[in-house]
Amino acid sequence: MKSEKQFLELIDTHFTRDHEFLKLGRGDDCAVITGTKDLCVSSDLFLEDVHFRRDYFSAEDIGYKALAVNISDIAAMGAKPIAFTMDLMVPTDLDEEFWNGFFKGMAVLARQNDITLAGGDLSRSDKLGVSISIFGVAGGSGKFLTRGNCEPGDILFTIGDIGLARVGFMTLEAFGKKGQEIFPAAVNAHLRPKPKVLIGTLLNAAGIKGLMDVSDGLACDLPRFLGPGLGADLQIPASDLHGHVVAFALGVGDDPVKIAMIGGEDYALLGAASPTDMDKVGSVPGMTIIGTVTDGPDIIVNGTPFEVSGFDHFDT
Amino acid sequence: MKSEKQFLELIDTHFTRDHEFLKLGRGDDCAVITGTKDLCVSSDLFLEDVHFRRDYFSAEDIGYKALAVNISDIAAMGAKPIAFTMDLMVPTDLDEEFWNGFFKGMAVLARQNDITLAGGDLSRSDKLGVSISIFGVAGGSGKFLTRGNCEPGDILFTIGDIGLARVGFMTLEAFGKKGQEIFPAAVNAHLRPKPKVLIGTLLNAAGIKGLMDVSDGLACDLPRFLGPGLGADLQIPASDLHGHVVAFALGVGDDPVKIAMIGGEDYALLGAASPTDMDKVGSVPGMTIIGTVTDGPDIIVNGTPFEVSGFDHFDT
Numbered sequence: 001m002k003s004e005k006q007f008l009e010l011i012d013t014h015f016t017r018d019h020e021f022l023k024l025g026r027g028d029d030c031a032v033i034t035g036t037k038d039l040c041v042s043s044d045l046f047l048e049d050v051h052f053r054r055d056y057f058s059a060e061d062i063g064y065k066a067l068a069v070n071i072s073d074i075a076a077m078g079a080k081p082i083a084f085t086m087d088l089m090v091p092t093d094l095d096e097e098f099w100n101g102f103f104k105g106m107a108v109l110a111r112q113n114d115i116t117l118a119g120g121d122l123s124r125s126d127k128l129g130v131s132i133s134i135f136g137v138a139g140g141s142g143k144f145l146t147r148g149n150c151e152p153g154d155i156l157f158t159i160g161d162i163g164l165a166r167v168g169f170m171t172l173e174a175f176g177k178k179g180q181e182i183f184p185a186a187v188n189a190h191l192r193p194k195p196k197v198l199i200g201t202l203l204n205a206a207g208i209k210g211l212m213d214v215s216d217g218l219a220c221d222l223p224r225f226l227g228p229g230l231g232a233d234l235q236i237p238a239s240d241l242h243g244h245v246v247a248f249a250l251g252v253g254d255d256p257v258k259i260a261m262i263g264g265e266d267y268a269l270l271g272a273a274s275p276t277d278m279d280k281v282g283s284v285p286g287m288t289i290i291g292t293v294t295d296g297p298d299i300i301v302n303g304t305p306f307e308v309s310g311f312d313h314f315d316t
Numbered sequence: 317m318k319s320e321k322q323f324l325e326l327i328d329t330h331f332t333r334d335h336e337f338l339k340l341g342r343g344d345d346c347a348v349i350t351g352t353k354d355l356c357v358s359s360d361l362f363l364e365d366v367h368f369r370r371d372y373f374s375a376e377d378i379g380y381k382a383l384a385v386n387i388s389d390i391a392a393m394g395a396k397p398i399a400f401t402m403d404l405m406v407p408t409d410l411d412e413e414f415w416n417g418f419f420k421g422m423a424v425l426a427r428q429n430d431i432t433l434a435g436g437d438l439s440r441s442d443k444l445g446v447s448i449s450i451f452g453v454a455g456g457s458g459k460f461l462t463r464g465n466c467e468p469g470d471i472l473f474t475i476g477d478i479g480l481a482r483v484g485f486m487t488l489e490a491f492g493k494k495g496q497e498i499f500p501a502a503v504n505a506h507l508r509p510k511p512k513v514l515i516g517t518l519l520n521a522a523g524i525k526g527l528m529d530v531s532d533g534l535a536c537d538l539p540r541f542l543g544p545g546l547g548a549d550l551q552i553p554a555s556d557l558h559g560h561v562v563a564f565a566l567g568v569g570d571d572p573v574k575i576a577m578i579g580g581e582d583y584a585l586l587g588a589a590s591p592t593d594m595d596k597v598g599s600v601p602g603m604t605i606i607g608t609v610t611d612g613p614d615i616i617v618n619g620t621p622f623e624v625s626g627f628d629h630f631d632t
Contacts, residue, residue: 023354024356024460024462028393028462028463029358029389029390029392029393029462029463029528029529030356030357030358030389030390030392030393030395030452030460031356031357031358032354032355032356032357032393032460033354033355033356033357034354035351035352035353035354035355035453036351037351038339038348038349038350038351039348039349039351039355040340040346040347040348040349041346041347041348041349041401041434041435041449041451042345042346042347042401042435043401043402043403043435043436043437043447043449044403044437045403045405045437045438045439045447047405047439047441050439050440050441051439073345073346074345074346076345076346077344077345077346077348079346085357085358085359085449086359087359087360087361087403087447089361089363089445118357119357119358119359120359121359121360121361121447122361123361123363123366123367124366125363125366125445126442126443127442129405129441129445131359131361131403131437131447133357133359133401133449135357136346137351144340144346144348146340146344146345147344147345212345213345
């Protein structure tokens with residue numbers, strides 16, 4: 001891949017230019033998105049040796065996950081993604097085969113979600129990196145699901161496994177690609193997280209109070225979700241966790257619930273609903289009730305206050 | 317700057333969260349932009365040692381230019397920027413003083429243009445890098461100015477100096493910060509390009525045919541602007557160029573017009589208008605008429621076909 005032209009032609013073979021919400025596609029100074037509906041917008045980085053490693057992520061995995069983590073932010077607003085822009089940092093050592101795989105992995109996910117690539121930028125760089133901005137619209141009500149809006153007594157729930165991606169990450173770090181054979185579901189949760197767009201829109205229609213994308217682990221994200229002054233009383237039995245989390249915890253002599261709480265890159269959804277709405281909300285598939293909102297600031301897990309580890313991207 | 321929290325607090329001291337077009341500001345999974353108007357969207361990278369060097373860009377310059385190059389894309393649509401998201405790649409060796417300067421340089425430009433920072437992402441990285449996505453709206457007519465739409469006989473014009481930023485870049489590369497004393501205006505054109513938002517909106521209101529941001533140099537961008545099948549007959553006397561371009565050319569024994577044509581990072585505007593509209597369009601301040609659109613594919617400069625150098629980010 002020596003020229004920008006070659007890159008743009010390859011991109012054209014993978015991504016359509018047209019979309020119902022796009023008046024002008026890529027190729028000009030800007031793209032133009034139709035302004036009939038409020039637009040939710042999010043932006044995420046996906047950088048080599050920070051968010052992924054090339055030795056156990058395939059080209060397809062990298063392309064897939066770079067877009068998936070962005071779609072997950074739209075899902076967490078109870079919205080539907082429509083388009084994205086991509087800034088691509090391109091090292092010299094990657095050939096057309098790599099890029100074909102990269103765009104393929106990304107394009108499959110884009111097609112599944114009916115999203116178009118609206119524009120972006122390309123630059124040389126020492127390491128591979130992707131910065132994506134993604135745009136979404138809300139369904140019929142036009143309402144987006146924000147964080148918080150909770151009060152004591154509200155029911156807290158998750159959609160998707162917590163802790164599983166962390167087990168996958170640690171397995172891959174320890175065993176490389178061979179980790180796939182040890183904990184395939186966990187490894188897959190790290191390499192190919194599934195954004196939960198449909199579930200998010202169903203929860204939005206069912207009238208829940210708030211929704212959030214769990215990307216830094218429940219222990220870190222739950223206080224962000226609740227906001228200041230509120231706490232939570234959680235019941236998370238090990239039997240609710242994925243078998244790989246339990247098996248991994250057994251292997252390393254740790255508490256599976258702690259691993260699940262610390263998590264990281266779960267791309268699960270964390271939501272809250274008032275108890276009176278639970279008959280409607282509870283019918284959404286894949287939901288696990290994890291506890292209730294309290295008026296204290298503490299996070300209680302299975303009867304014991306959980307020490308929030310203070311995980312920060314900048315400490316790692 | 318050790319924690320994400322510290323970063324976000326510093327950002328809050330520089331950028332407001334509210335904007336007329338923003339229903340929900342930064343801090344949630346997504347921001348929400350009000351959907352009453354069509355939105356133009358662009359995305360650009362600004363990377364250390366690719367787009368800037370830390371030894372002659374101050375922190376303020378880096379923050380300023382990262383946003384300026386994005387605003388320029390909105391200006392080239394004849395639109396007004398309203399908000400941006402920023403993904404920031406943060407090396408470990410930069411302290412709070414640096415970041416304060418960085419955000420300050422960016423925030424001054426954001427305030428001048430009444431733009432809000434809607435969201436983004438932070439990550440550790442080996443080198444400093446910024447990926448910005450920016451959003452804009454069109455004025456009264458709701459029309460955006462795209463590239464092309466030209467026909468033979470249309471008048472081509474530029475707004476802003478061409479070649480000047482290239483002279484600044486080459487001076488800085490050769491002399492470092494001391495270059496400022498040699499060609500101050502040229503160096504300033506490279507460090508602090510001025511996005512031409514007001515001019516863009518005036519040109520839009522005056523009814524020109526098309527407008528484009530000249531960032532890769534006129535020789536490279538003019539064929540992109542014209543599209544396939546069209547050419548141009550340009551008259552660019554050296555007397556129309558900035559004195560620094562002429563002086564630099566003299567010093568290195570090169571043709572000033574060639575330097576202006578090759579350019580790069582001009583962030584000038586290139587536009588076309590039909591001859592019958594020139595009485596309206598010609599009153600826009602700062603315009604330089606550079607020639608006419610022809611039906612041949614050649615770019616003729618001062619009577620001689622100009623060899624397009626085939627500049628490509630990926631060759632450099």
